[in-house]
Amino acid sequence: MAALGALAPLSARAQAPAWPTRAIQMIVAFPPGGQADVTARPLASALERVLGQAVPVVNRAGAGGIVGSASVARAAPDGYTSLLALSSLAMLPESERIQGRVPAYTVEQLAPVARITADPTVLVVPANSPWRSIEEFVADAKRRPGAITYGSAGNYSTLHVAMAMLTGAAGIDLLHVPFQGGGPALTALLSGTLDALASGPGPALSHVKEGRLRALASWGRERIPGFEAVPTFIELGYHDVEFYIWTGFFVPVATPAPIQARLREALRGLCEKDEGLRRALDAAGSPIAYQDGEAFERFFREDSARLVRAVQRIGKVD
Incomplete structure:
Protein backbone atom coordinates (compact mmCIF):
# COMPACT_ATOMS: atom_id res chain seq x y z
CA MET A 1 0.00 0.00 0.00
CA ALA A 2 2.82 2.36 0.83
CA ALA A 3 4.32 1.75 -2.59
CA LEU A 4 0.99 2.48 -4.25
CA GLY A 5 0.70 5.69 -2.24
CA ALA A 6 4.15 6.79 -3.34
CA LEU A 7 3.23 6.17 -6.97
CA ALA A 8 0.01 8.21 -6.80
CA PRO A 9 1.61 11.65 -7.29
CA LEU A 10 3.65 10.35 -10.21
CA SER A 11 0.50 8.93 -11.79
CA ALA A 12 -1.35 12.23 -11.36
CA ARG A 13 1.49 14.12 -13.00
CA ALA A 14 1.62 11.65 -15.86
CA GLN A 15 -2.11 12.11 -16.50
CA ALA A 16 -2.02 15.92 -16.30
CA PRO A 17 -2.27 17.54 -19.73
CA ALA A 18 0.86 19.14 -21.06
CA TRP A 19 0.92 22.94 -21.00
CA PRO A 20 1.44 24.95 -23.09
CA THR A 21 0.71 23.22 -26.38
CA ARG A 22 -0.42 26.29 -28.34
CA ALA A 23 -0.23 30.07 -28.38
CA ILE A 24 -0.92 32.04 -25.19
CA GLN A 25 -2.70 35.32 -25.83
CA MET A 26 -1.49 38.30 -23.80
CA ILE A 27 -4.35 40.79 -23.78
CA VAL A 28 -3.55 44.50 -23.41
CA ALA A 29 -6.75 46.42 -22.69
CA PHE A 30 -5.46 49.59 -24.36
CA PRO A 31 -4.34 50.67 -27.85
CA PRO A 32 -0.69 50.33 -28.92
CA GLY A 33 1.78 52.85 -27.55
CA GLY A 34 0.69 53.13 -23.94
CA GLN A 35 2.41 51.90 -20.79
CA ALA A 36 0.87 48.42 -20.80
CA ASP A 37 1.79 47.91 -24.45
CA VAL A 38 5.37 49.13 -23.91
CA THR A 39 5.82 46.47 -21.22
CA ALA A 40 3.84 43.69 -22.89
CA ARG A 41 5.76 43.44 -26.14
CA PRO A 42 9.28 42.69 -24.83
CA LEU A 43 7.77 40.53 -22.07
CA ALA A 44 5.78 38.47 -24.58
CA SER A 45 8.86 38.00 -26.75
CA ALA A 46 10.86 36.76 -23.75
CA LEU A 47 8.06 34.43 -22.62
CA GLU A 48 8.00 32.82 -26.04
CA ARG A 49 11.62 31.76 -25.60
CA VAL A 50 10.94 30.21 -22.19
CA LEU A 51 7.56 28.56 -22.83
CA GLY A 52 8.25 27.41 -26.38
CA GLN A 53 4.97 28.78 -27.74
CA ALA A 54 3.91 32.01 -29.40
CA VAL A 55 2.70 34.74 -27.05
CA PRO A 56 0.88 37.22 -29.30
CA VAL A 57 0.03 40.61 -27.79
CA VAL A 58 -3.60 41.46 -28.54
CA ASN A 59 -4.67 45.09 -28.04
CA ARG A 60 -8.33 44.90 -27.04
CA ALA A 61 -9.15 48.51 -26.20
CA GLY A 62 -12.41 50.08 -25.14
CA ALA A 63 -14.09 51.86 -22.22
CA GLY A 64 -10.77 52.90 -20.69
CA GLY A 65 -9.63 49.29 -20.24
CA ILE A 66 -12.89 47.63 -19.27
CA VAL A 67 -13.43 45.74 -22.54
CA GLY A 68 -10.10 43.92 -22.59
CA SER A 69 -10.01 43.23 -18.85
CA ALA A 70 -13.55 41.82 -18.88
CA SER A 71 -12.69 39.57 -21.82
CA VAL A 72 -9.93 37.91 -19.76
CA ALA A 73 -12.12 37.68 -16.64
CA ARG A 74 -14.66 35.74 -18.73
CA ALA A 75 -12.11 33.66 -20.67
CA ALA A 76 -11.68 29.92 -20.27
CA PRO A 77 -9.33 29.29 -17.31
CA ASP A 78 -7.00 27.06 -19.31
CA GLY A 79 -3.80 29.13 -19.27
CA TYR A 80 -4.12 30.32 -22.86
CA THR A 81 -5.52 33.79 -22.11
CA SER A 82 -3.66 36.26 -19.90
CA LEU A 83 -3.88 39.96 -19.13
CA LEU A 84 -1.05 42.48 -18.88
CA ALA A 85 -2.93 45.02 -16.76
CA LEU A 86 -2.34 48.48 -15.36
CA SER A 87 -3.14 49.71 -11.88
CA SER A 88 -6.50 50.92 -13.24
CA LEU A 89 -7.68 47.30 -13.07
CA ALA A 90 -9.30 47.80 -9.67
CA MET A 91 -10.54 51.33 -10.33
CA LEU A 92 -12.67 50.50 -13.34
CA PRO A 93 -15.28 48.28 -11.62
CA GLU A 94 -15.71 50.94 -8.92
CA SER A 95 -16.20 53.62 -11.58
CA GLU A 96 -18.94 51.50 -13.12
CA ARG A 97 -20.71 51.29 -9.76
CA ILE A 98 -20.45 55.06 -9.31
CA GLN A 99 -22.00 55.54 -12.75
CA GLY A 100 -24.90 53.30 -11.73
CA ARG A 101 -23.87 50.38 -13.93
CA VAL A 102 -23.18 46.73 -13.13
CA PRO A 103 -19.41 46.20 -13.48
CA ALA A 104 -18.38 44.16 -16.54
CA TYR A 105 -15.90 42.33 -14.31
CA THR A 106 -14.56 42.32 -10.77
CA VAL A 107 -10.99 41.87 -9.58
CA GLU A 108 -12.09 38.68 -7.82
CA GLN A 109 -12.44 37.09 -11.28
CA LEU A 110 -8.71 37.51 -11.93
CA ALA A 111 -5.72 35.89 -10.26
CA PRO A 112 -2.63 38.12 -9.74
CA VAL A 113 0.39 36.19 -11.00
CA ALA A 114 3.19 38.77 -10.91
CA ARG A 115 3.96 42.48 -10.98
CA ILE A 116 6.44 43.43 -13.70
CA THR A 117 6.98 47.21 -13.39
CA ALA A 118 5.86 50.04 -11.09
CA ASP A 119 6.49 53.53 -12.46
CA PRO A 120 5.45 56.90 -11.11
CA THR A 121 3.63 59.05 -13.62
CA TRP A 219 4.31 61.63 -8.93
CA GLY A 220 6.99 59.38 -7.39
CA ARG A 221 8.55 59.52 -3.95
CA GLU A 222 11.95 59.61 -5.66
CA ARG A 223 13.07 61.05 -8.98
CA ILE A 224 12.68 58.76 -11.98
CA PRO A 225 15.70 57.32 -13.80
CA GLY A 226 15.94 59.19 -17.09
CA PHE A 227 14.11 62.14 -15.54
CA GLU A 228 16.72 63.02 -12.92
CA ALA A 229 16.30 66.78 -13.48
CA VAL A 230 12.54 66.58 -12.95
CA PRO A 231 11.38 67.25 -9.37
CA THR A 232 8.70 65.18 -7.65
CA PHE A 233 5.47 66.75 -6.47
CA ILE A 234 6.45 65.70 -2.95
CA GLU A 235 9.65 67.74 -3.27
CA LEU A 236 7.57 70.69 -4.41
CA GLY A 237 5.34 70.54 -1.35
CA TYR A 238 2.42 68.47 -2.68
CA HIS A 239 2.80 65.77 -0.05
CA ASP A 240 -0.30 63.73 -0.96
CA VAL A 241 0.37 63.67 -4.72
CA GLU A 242 1.96 60.25 -5.16
CA PHE A 243 0.88 57.78 -7.83
CA TYR A 244 2.33 54.81 -9.72
CA ILE A 245 1.40 53.03 -12.91
CA TRP A 246 2.28 49.41 -12.37
CA THR A 247 1.93 46.56 -14.83
CA GLY A 248 0.84 43.15 -13.65
CA PHE A 249 0.27 39.74 -15.19
CA PHE A 250 -3.14 38.18 -14.49
CA VAL A 251 -5.09 35.09 -15.54
CA PRO A 252 -8.71 34.00 -14.97
CA VAL A 253 -9.03 33.08 -11.29
CA ALA A 254 -9.91 29.41 -11.92
CA THR A 255 -6.74 28.81 -13.96
CA PRO A 256 -5.18 25.63 -12.47
CA ALA A 257 -2.55 26.27 -9.79
CA PRO A 258 0.17 24.32 -11.65
CA ILE A 259 -0.25 26.58 -14.70
CA GLN A 260 -0.15 29.71 -12.54
CA ALA A 261 2.98 28.36 -10.87
CA ARG A 262 4.60 27.67 -14.24
CA LEU A 263 3.82 31.19 -15.42
CA ARG A 264 5.13 32.67 -12.17
CA GLU A 265 8.32 30.64 -12.45
CA ALA A 266 8.84 31.79 -16.05
CA LEU A 267 8.16 35.43 -15.26
CA ARG A 268 10.40 35.43 -12.18
CA GLY A 269 13.27 33.87 -14.12
CA LEU A 270 12.93 36.37 -16.94
CA CYS A 271 12.73 39.40 -14.66
CA GLU A 272 15.70 38.25 -12.59
CA LYS A 273 18.00 36.88 -15.28
CA ASP A 274 16.98 37.91 -18.80
CA GLU A 275 19.27 40.81 -19.66
CA GLY A 276 17.52 41.39 -22.98
CA LEU A 277 14.20 41.98 -21.25
CA ARG A 278 15.83 44.17 -18.62
CA ARG A 279 17.58 46.28 -21.26
CA ALA A 280 14.37 46.64 -23.28
CA LEU A 281 12.36 47.86 -20.29
CA ASP A 282 15.18 50.11 -19.06
CA ALA A 283 15.45 51.66 -22.52
CA ALA A 284 11.70 52.27 -22.47
CA GLY A 285 12.04 54.10 -19.16
CA SER A 286 10.12 51.42 -17.28
CA PRO A 287 12.57 49.35 -15.18
CA ILE A 288 11.59 45.99 -13.73
CA ALA A 289 10.04 46.08 -10.25
CA TYR A 290 9.16 42.42 -9.92
CA GLN A 291 6.86 40.93 -7.28
CA ASP A 292 4.90 37.71 -7.10
CA GLY A 293 3.18 35.40 -4.63
CA GLU A 294 1.99 36.84 -1.34
CA ALA A 295 4.00 40.06 -1.82
CA PHE A 296 2.20 40.95 -5.06
CA GLU A 297 -1.18 39.86 -3.71
CA ARG A 298 -0.69 42.13 -0.69
CA PHE A 299 0.53 45.03 -2.85
CA PHE A 300 -2.40 44.59 -5.24
CA ARG A 301 -4.91 44.52 -2.40
CA GLU A 302 -3.51 47.61 -0.63
CA ASP A 303 -2.93 49.66 -3.79
CA SER A 304 -6.38 48.78 -5.12
CA ALA A 305 -8.02 49.97 -1.91
CA ARG A 306 -6.18 53.29 -2.13
CA LEU A 307 -7.12 53.81 -5.77
CA VAL A 308 -10.75 52.87 -5.20
CA ARG A 309 -10.90 55.58 -2.53
CA ALA A 310 -9.48 58.08 -5.05
CA VAL A 311 -12.17 57.13 -7.59
CA GLN A 312 -14.83 57.56 -4.95
CA ARG A 313 -13.49 61.06 -4.28
CA ILE A 314 -13.80 61.91 -8.00
CA GLY A 315 -17.42 60.81 -7.92
CA LYS A 316 -19.76 60.52 -10.86
CA VAL A 317 -18.48 61.87 -14.18
CA ASP A 318 -21.10 63.13 -16.64
Missing part, protein backbone atom coordinates in the same frame (compact mmCIF):
# COMPACT_ATOMS: atom_id res chain seq x y z
CA VAL A 122 5.23 62.21 -14.99
CA LEU A 123 3.50 65.45 -16.02
CA VAL A 124 4.50 66.33 -19.58
CA VAL A 125 3.57 69.30 -21.77
CA PRO A 126 4.55 70.23 -25.34
CA ALA A 127 8.05 71.67 -25.54
CA ASN A 128 6.66 74.87 -27.10
CA SER A 129 4.25 75.44 -24.21
CA PRO A 130 4.71 78.50 -21.98
CA TRP A 131 5.22 76.48 -18.80
CA ARG A 132 8.77 75.67 -17.73
CA SER A 133 7.94 74.65 -14.16
CA ILE A 134 5.02 73.29 -12.20
CA GLU A 135 4.79 76.64 -10.44
CA GLU A 136 4.14 78.38 -13.77
CA PHE A 137 1.66 75.69 -14.79
CA VAL A 138 -0.34 75.96 -11.56
CA ALA A 139 -0.28 79.77 -11.61
CA ASP A 140 -1.61 79.84 -15.17
CA ALA A 141 -4.31 77.30 -14.32
CA LYS A 142 -5.46 79.51 -11.44
CA ARG A 143 -5.62 82.53 -13.75
CA ARG A 144 -7.62 80.59 -16.38
CA PRO A 145 -9.87 78.01 -14.67
CA GLY A 146 -10.94 75.25 -17.04
CA ALA A 147 -8.89 76.58 -19.96
CA ILE A 148 -5.93 74.16 -19.81
CA THR A 149 -6.70 70.70 -21.17
CA TYR A 150 -5.25 67.37 -20.11
CA GLY A 151 -5.76 63.94 -21.58
CA SER A 152 -6.15 60.49 -20.10
CA ALA A 153 -6.76 56.88 -21.08
CA GLY A 154 -10.44 57.34 -20.18
CA ASN A 155 -12.61 58.37 -17.26
CA TYR A 156 -11.26 56.94 -13.98
CA SER A 157 -8.16 55.57 -15.71
CA THR A 158 -4.76 55.76 -14.04
CA LEU A 159 -3.90 58.95 -15.91
CA HIS A 160 -7.21 60.56 -14.92
CA VAL A 161 -6.84 59.67 -11.24
CA ALA A 162 -3.24 60.93 -11.13
CA MET A 163 -4.27 64.32 -12.52
CA ALA A 164 -7.29 64.47 -10.22
CA MET A 165 -4.91 64.08 -7.29
CA LEU A 166 -2.91 67.07 -8.57
CA THR A 167 -5.90 69.32 -9.30
CA GLY A 168 -7.30 68.62 -5.84
CA ALA A 169 -4.01 69.30 -4.05
CA ALA A 170 -3.19 72.42 -6.09
CA GLY A 171 -6.71 73.81 -6.06
CA ILE A 172 -6.90 74.19 -9.84
CA ASP A 173 -9.54 73.42 -12.46
CA LEU A 174 -8.35 71.75 -15.68
CA LEU A 175 -10.43 70.44 -18.59
CA HIS A 176 -10.30 66.63 -18.78
CA VAL A 177 -10.31 65.07 -22.27
CA PRO A 178 -10.64 61.25 -22.11
CA PHE A 179 -9.23 59.01 -24.85
CA GLN A 180 -9.39 55.26 -25.48
CA GLY A 181 -5.88 54.75 -24.12
CA GLY A 182 -2.63 56.39 -23.11
CA GLY A 183 -1.21 56.01 -26.62
CA PRO A 184 -3.90 58.13 -28.34
CA ALA A 185 -3.69 60.70 -25.53
CA LEU A 186 0.07 60.98 -26.01
CA THR A 187 -0.42 61.35 -29.78
CA ALA A 188 -2.88 64.18 -29.16
CA LEU A 189 -0.39 65.90 -26.87
CA LEU A 190 2.37 65.61 -29.47
CA SER A 191 0.08 67.01 -32.16
CA GLY A 192 -0.72 70.06 -30.05
CA THR A 193 -4.40 69.31 -29.48
CA LEU A 194 -3.81 68.77 -25.74
CA ASP A 195 -1.99 70.92 -23.22
CA ALA A 196 -0.82 68.36 -20.65
CA LEU A 197 -0.73 64.67 -19.79
CA ALA A 198 0.14 62.49 -16.83
CA SER A 199 2.10 59.82 -18.70
CA GLY A 200 3.95 56.70 -17.79
CA PRO A 201 7.67 57.50 -18.06
CA GLY A 202 8.29 54.85 -20.71
CA PRO A 203 6.07 56.26 -23.48
CA ALA A 204 7.16 59.86 -22.75
CA LEU A 205 10.92 59.37 -22.35
CA SER A 206 12.01 59.40 -26.00
CA HIS A 207 9.87 62.44 -26.77
CA VAL A 208 11.40 64.34 -23.85
CA LYS A 209 14.90 63.39 -24.99
CA GLU A 210 14.11 64.47 -28.56
CA GLY A 211 12.86 67.85 -27.32
CA ARG A 212 9.24 67.39 -28.35
CA LEU A 213 7.90 67.31 -24.78
CA ARG A 214 8.89 68.96 -21.51
CA ALA A 215 8.53 67.16 -18.16
CA LEU A 216 7.47 69.40 -15.27
CA ALA A 217 7.15 67.07 -12.27
CA SER A 218 6.61 63.43 -11.33
Whole structure:
Protein backbone atom coordinates (compact mmCIF):
# COMPACT_ATOMS: atom_id res chain seq x y z
CA MET A 1 0.00 0.00 0.00
CA ALA A 2 2.82 2.36 0.83
CA ALA A 3 4.32 1.75 -2.59
CA LEU A 4 0.99 2.48 -4.25
CA GLY A 5 0.70 5.69 -2.24
CA ALA A 6 4.15 6.79 -3.34
CA LEU A 7 3.23 6.17 -6.97
CA ALA A 8 0.01 8.21 -6.80
CA PRO A 9 1.61 11.65 -7.29
CA LEU A 10 3.65 10.35 -10.21
CA SER A 11 0.50 8.93 -11.79
CA ALA A 12 -1.35 12.23 -11.36
CA ARG A 13 1.49 14.12 -13.00
CA ALA A 14 1.62 11.65 -15.86
CA GLN A 15 -2.11 12.11 -16.50
CA ALA A 16 -2.02 15.92 -16.30
CA PRO A 17 -2.27 17.54 -19.73
CA ALA A 18 0.86 19.14 -21.06
CA TRP A 19 0.92 22.94 -21.00
CA PRO A 20 1.44 24.95 -23.09
CA THR A 21 0.71 23.22 -26.38
CA ARG A 22 -0.42 26.29 -28.34
CA ALA A 23 -0.23 30.07 -28.38
CA ILE A 24 -0.92 32.04 -25.19
CA GLN A 25 -2.70 35.32 -25.83
CA MET A 26 -1.49 38.30 -23.80
CA ILE A 27 -4.35 40.79 -23.78
CA VAL A 28 -3.55 44.50 -23.41
CA ALA A 29 -6.75 46.42 -22.69
CA PHE A 30 -5.46 49.59 -24.36
CA PRO A 31 -4.34 50.67 -27.85
CA PRO A 32 -0.69 50.33 -28.92
CA GLY A 33 1.78 52.85 -27.55
CA GLY A 34 0.69 53.13 -23.94
CA GLN A 35 2.41 51.90 -20.79
CA ALA A 36 0.87 48.42 -20.80
CA ASP A 37 1.79 47.91 -24.45
CA VAL A 38 5.37 49.13 -23.91
CA THR A 39 5.82 46.47 -21.22
CA ALA A 40 3.84 43.69 -22.89
CA ARG A 41 5.76 43.44 -26.14
CA PRO A 42 9.28 42.69 -24.83
CA LEU A 43 7.77 40.53 -22.07
CA ALA A 44 5.78 38.47 -24.58
CA SER A 45 8.86 38.00 -26.75
CA ALA A 46 10.86 36.76 -23.75
CA LEU A 47 8.06 34.43 -22.62
CA GLU A 48 8.00 32.82 -26.04
CA ARG A 49 11.62 31.76 -25.60
CA VAL A 50 10.94 30.21 -22.19
CA LEU A 51 7.56 28.56 -22.83
CA GLY A 52 8.25 27.41 -26.38
CA GLN A 53 4.97 28.78 -27.74
CA ALA A 54 3.91 32.01 -29.40
CA VAL A 55 2.70 34.74 -27.05
CA PRO A 56 0.88 37.22 -29.30
CA VAL A 57 0.03 40.61 -27.79
CA VAL A 58 -3.60 41.46 -28.54
CA ASN A 59 -4.67 45.09 -28.04
CA ARG A 60 -8.33 44.90 -27.04
CA ALA A 61 -9.15 48.51 -26.20
CA GLY A 62 -12.41 50.08 -25.14
CA ALA A 63 -14.09 51.86 -22.22
CA GLY A 64 -10.77 52.90 -20.69
CA GLY A 65 -9.63 49.29 -20.24
CA ILE A 66 -12.89 47.63 -19.27
CA VAL A 67 -13.43 45.74 -22.54
CA GLY A 68 -10.10 43.92 -22.59
CA SER A 69 -10.01 43.23 -18.85
CA ALA A 70 -13.55 41.82 -18.88
CA SER A 71 -12.69 39.57 -21.82
CA VAL A 72 -9.93 37.91 -19.76
CA ALA A 73 -12.12 37.68 -16.64
CA ARG A 74 -14.66 35.74 -18.73
CA ALA A 75 -12.11 33.66 -20.67
CA ALA A 76 -11.68 29.92 -20.27
CA PRO A 77 -9.33 29.29 -17.31
CA ASP A 78 -7.00 27.06 -19.31
CA GLY A 79 -3.80 29.13 -19.27
CA TYR A 80 -4.12 30.32 -22.86
CA THR A 81 -5.52 33.79 -22.11
CA SER A 82 -3.66 36.26 -19.90
CA LEU A 83 -3.88 39.96 -19.13
CA LEU A 84 -1.05 42.48 -18.88
CA ALA A 85 -2.93 45.02 -16.76
CA LEU A 86 -2.34 48.48 -15.36
CA SER A 87 -3.14 49.71 -11.88
CA SER A 88 -6.50 50.92 -13.24
CA LEU A 89 -7.68 47.30 -13.07
CA ALA A 90 -9.30 47.80 -9.67
CA MET A 91 -10.54 51.33 -10.33
CA LEU A 92 -12.67 50.50 -13.34
CA PRO A 93 -15.28 48.28 -11.62
CA GLU A 94 -15.71 50.94 -8.92
CA SER A 95 -16.20 53.62 -11.58
CA GLU A 96 -18.94 51.50 -13.12
CA ARG A 97 -20.71 51.29 -9.76
CA ILE A 98 -20.45 55.06 -9.31
CA GLN A 99 -22.00 55.54 -12.75
CA GLY A 100 -24.90 53.30 -11.73
CA ARG A 101 -23.87 50.38 -13.93
CA VAL A 102 -23.18 46.73 -13.13
CA PRO A 103 -19.41 46.20 -13.48
CA ALA A 104 -18.38 44.16 -16.54
CA TYR A 105 -15.90 42.33 -14.31
CA THR A 106 -14.56 42.32 -10.77
CA VAL A 107 -10.99 41.87 -9.58
CA GLU A 108 -12.09 38.68 -7.82
CA GLN A 109 -12.44 37.09 -11.28
CA LEU A 110 -8.71 37.51 -11.93
CA ALA A 111 -5.72 35.89 -10.26
CA PRO A 112 -2.63 38.12 -9.74
CA VAL A 113 0.39 36.19 -11.00
CA ALA A 114 3.19 38.77 -10.91
CA ARG A 115 3.96 42.48 -10.98
CA ILE A 116 6.44 43.43 -13.70
CA THR A 117 6.98 47.21 -13.39
CA ALA A 118 5.86 50.04 -11.09
CA ASP A 119 6.49 53.53 -12.46
CA PRO A 120 5.45 56.90 -11.11
CA THR A 121 3.63 59.05 -13.62
CA VAL A 122 5.23 62.21 -14.99
CA LEU A 123 3.50 65.45 -16.02
CA VAL A 124 4.50 66.33 -19.58
CA VAL A 125 3.57 69.30 -21.77
CA PRO A 126 4.55 70.23 -25.34
CA ALA A 127 8.05 71.67 -25.54
CA ASN A 128 6.66 74.87 -27.10
CA SER A 129 4.25 75.44 -24.21
CA PRO A 130 4.71 78.50 -21.98
CA TRP A 131 5.22 76.48 -18.80
CA ARG A 132 8.77 75.67 -17.73
CA SER A 133 7.94 74.65 -14.16
CA ILE A 134 5.02 73.29 -12.20
CA GLU A 135 4.79 76.64 -10.44
CA GLU A 136 4.14 78.38 -13.77
CA PHE A 137 1.66 75.69 -14.79
CA VAL A 138 -0.34 75.96 -11.56
CA ALA A 139 -0.28 79.77 -11.61
CA ASP A 140 -1.61 79.84 -15.17
CA ALA A 141 -4.31 77.30 -14.32
CA LYS A 142 -5.46 79.51 -11.44
CA ARG A 143 -5.62 82.53 -13.75
CA ARG A 144 -7.62 80.59 -16.38
CA PRO A 145 -9.87 78.01 -14.67
CA GLY A 146 -10.94 75.25 -17.04
CA ALA A 147 -8.89 76.58 -19.96
CA ILE A 148 -5.93 74.16 -19.81
CA THR A 149 -6.70 70.70 -21.17
CA TYR A 150 -5.25 67.37 -20.11
CA GLY A 151 -5.76 63.94 -21.58
CA SER A 152 -6.15 60.49 -20.10
CA ALA A 153 -6.76 56.88 -21.08
CA GLY A 154 -10.44 57.34 -20.18
CA ASN A 155 -12.61 58.37 -17.26
CA TYR A 156 -11.26 56.94 -13.98
CA SER A 157 -8.16 55.57 -15.71
CA THR A 158 -4.76 55.76 -14.04
CA LEU A 159 -3.90 58.95 -15.91
CA HIS A 160 -7.21 60.56 -14.92
CA VAL A 161 -6.84 59.67 -11.24
CA ALA A 162 -3.24 60.93 -11.13
CA MET A 163 -4.27 64.32 -12.52
CA ALA A 164 -7.29 64.47 -10.22
CA MET A 165 -4.91 64.08 -7.29
CA LEU A 166 -2.91 67.07 -8.57
CA THR A 167 -5.90 69.32 -9.30
CA GLY A 168 -7.30 68.62 -5.84
CA ALA A 169 -4.01 69.30 -4.05
CA ALA A 170 -3.19 72.42 -6.09
CA GLY A 171 -6.71 73.81 -6.06
CA ILE A 172 -6.90 74.19 -9.84
CA ASP A 173 -9.54 73.42 -12.46
CA LEU A 174 -8.35 71.75 -15.68
CA LEU A 175 -10.43 70.44 -18.59
CA HIS A 176 -10.30 66.63 -18.78
CA VAL A 177 -10.31 65.07 -22.27
CA PRO A 178 -10.64 61.25 -22.11
CA PHE A 179 -9.23 59.01 -24.85
CA GLN A 180 -9.39 55.26 -25.48
CA GLY A 181 -5.88 54.75 -24.12
CA GLY A 182 -2.63 56.39 -23.11
CA GLY A 183 -1.21 56.01 -26.62
CA PRO A 184 -3.90 58.13 -28.34
CA ALA A 185 -3.69 60.70 -25.53
CA LEU A 186 0.07 60.98 -26.01
CA THR A 187 -0.42 61.35 -29.78
CA ALA A 188 -2.88 64.18 -29.16
CA LEU A 189 -0.39 65.90 -26.87
CA LEU A 190 2.37 65.61 -29.47
CA SER A 191 0.08 67.01 -32.16
CA GLY A 192 -0.72 70.06 -30.05
CA THR A 193 -4.40 69.31 -29.48
CA LEU A 194 -3.81 68.77 -25.74
CA ASP A 195 -1.99 70.92 -23.22
CA ALA A 196 -0.82 68.36 -20.65
CA LEU A 197 -0.73 64.67 -19.79
CA ALA A 198 0.14 62.49 -16.83
CA SER A 199 2.10 59.82 -18.70
CA GLY A 200 3.95 56.70 -17.79
CA PRO A 201 7.67 57.50 -18.06
CA GLY A 202 8.29 54.85 -20.71
CA PRO A 203 6.07 56.26 -23.48
CA ALA A 204 7.16 59.86 -22.75
CA LEU A 205 10.92 59.37 -22.35
CA SER A 206 12.01 59.40 -26.00
CA HIS A 207 9.87 62.44 -26.77
CA VAL A 208 11.40 64.34 -23.85
CA LYS A 209 14.90 63.39 -24.99
CA GLU A 210 14.11 64.47 -28.56
CA GLY A 211 12.86 67.85 -27.32
CA ARG A 212 9.24 67.39 -28.35
CA LEU A 213 7.90 67.31 -24.78
CA ARG A 214 8.89 68.96 -21.51
CA ALA A 215 8.53 67.16 -18.16
CA LEU A 216 7.47 69.40 -15.27
CA ALA A 217 7.15 67.07 -12.27
CA SER A 218 6.61 63.43 -11.33
CA TRP A 219 4.31 61.63 -8.93
CA GLY A 220 6.99 59.38 -7.39
CA ARG A 221 8.55 59.52 -3.95
CA GLU A 222 11.95 59.61 -5.66
CA ARG A 223 13.07 61.05 -8.98
CA ILE A 224 12.68 58.76 -11.98
CA PRO A 225 15.70 57.32 -13.80
CA GLY A 226 15.94 59.19 -17.09
CA PHE A 227 14.11 62.14 -15.54
CA GLU A 228 16.72 63.02 -12.92
CA ALA A 229 16.30 66.78 -13.48
CA VAL A 230 12.54 66.58 -12.95
CA PRO A 231 11.38 67.25 -9.37
CA THR A 232 8.70 65.18 -7.65
CA PHE A 233 5.47 66.75 -6.47
CA ILE A 234 6.45 65.70 -2.95
CA GLU A 235 9.65 67.74 -3.27
CA LEU A 236 7.57 70.69 -4.41
CA GLY A 237 5.34 70.54 -1.35
CA TYR A 238 2.42 68.47 -2.68
CA HIS A 239 2.80 65.77 -0.05
CA ASP A 240 -0.30 63.73 -0.96
CA VAL A 241 0.37 63.67 -4.72
CA GLU A 242 1.96 60.25 -5.16
CA PHE A 243 0.88 57.78 -7.83
CA TYR A 244 2.33 54.81 -9.72
CA ILE A 245 1.40 53.03 -12.91
CA TRP A 246 2.28 49.41 -12.37
CA THR A 247 1.93 46.56 -14.83
CA GLY A 248 0.84 43.15 -13.65
CA PHE A 249 0.27 39.74 -15.19
CA PHE A 250 -3.14 38.18 -14.49
CA VAL A 251 -5.09 35.09 -15.54
CA PRO A 252 -8.71 34.00 -14.97
CA VAL A 253 -9.03 33.08 -11.29
CA ALA A 254 -9.91 29.41 -11.92
CA THR A 255 -6.74 28.81 -13.96
CA PRO A 256 -5.18 25.63 -12.47
CA ALA A 257 -2.55 26.27 -9.79
CA PRO A 258 0.17 24.32 -11.65
CA ILE A 259 -0.25 26.58 -14.70
CA GLN A 260 -0.15 29.71 -12.54
CA ALA A 261 2.98 28.36 -10.87
CA ARG A 262 4.60 27.67 -14.24
CA LEU A 263 3.82 31.19 -15.42
CA ARG A 264 5.13 32.67 -12.17
CA GLU A 265 8.32 30.64 -12.45
CA ALA A 266 8.84 31.79 -16.05
CA LEU A 267 8.16 35.43 -15.26
CA ARG A 268 10.40 35.43 -12.18
CA GLY A 269 13.27 33.87 -14.12
CA LEU A 270 12.93 36.37 -16.94
CA CYS A 271 12.73 39.40 -14.66
CA GLU A 272 15.70 38.25 -12.59
CA LYS A 273 18.00 36.88 -15.28
CA ASP A 274 16.98 37.91 -18.80
CA GLU A 275 19.27 40.81 -19.66
CA GLY A 276 17.52 41.39 -22.98
CA LEU A 277 14.20 41.98 -21.25
CA ARG A 278 15.83 44.17 -18.62
CA ARG A 279 17.58 46.28 -21.26
CA ALA A 280 14.37 46.64 -23.28
CA LEU A 281 12.36 47.86 -20.29
CA ASP A 282 15.18 50.11 -19.06
CA ALA A 283 15.45 51.66 -22.52
CA ALA A 284 11.70 52.27 -22.47
CA GLY A 285 12.04 54.10 -19.16
CA SER A 286 10.12 51.42 -17.28
CA PRO A 287 12.57 49.35 -15.18
CA ILE A 288 11.59 45.99 -13.73
CA ALA A 289 10.04 46.08 -10.25
CA TYR A 290 9.16 42.42 -9.92
CA GLN A 291 6.86 40.93 -7.28
CA ASP A 292 4.90 37.71 -7.10
CA GLY A 293 3.18 35.40 -4.63
CA GLU A 294 1.99 36.84 -1.34
CA ALA A 295 4.00 40.06 -1.82
CA PHE A 296 2.20 40.95 -5.06
CA GLU A 297 -1.18 39.86 -3.71
CA ARG A 298 -0.69 42.13 -0.69
CA PHE A 299 0.53 45.03 -2.85
CA PHE A 300 -2.40 44.59 -5.24
CA ARG A 301 -4.91 44.52 -2.40
CA GLU A 302 -3.51 47.61 -0.63
CA ASP A 303 -2.93 49.66 -3.79
CA SER A 304 -6.38 48.78 -5.12
CA ALA A 305 -8.02 49.97 -1.91
CA ARG A 306 -6.18 53.29 -2.13
CA LEU A 307 -7.12 53.81 -5.77
CA VAL A 308 -10.75 52.87 -5.20
CA ARG A 309 -10.90 55.58 -2.53
CA ALA A 310 -9.48 58.08 -5.05
CA VAL A 311 -12.17 57.13 -7.59
CA GLN A 312 -14.83 57.56 -4.95
CA ARG A 313 -13.49 61.06 -4.28
CA ILE A 314 -13.80 61.91 -8.00
CA GLY A 315 -17.42 60.81 -7.92
CA LYS A 316 -19.76 60.52 -10.86
CA VAL A 317 -18.48 61.87 -14.18
CA ASP A 318 -21.10 63.13 -16.64
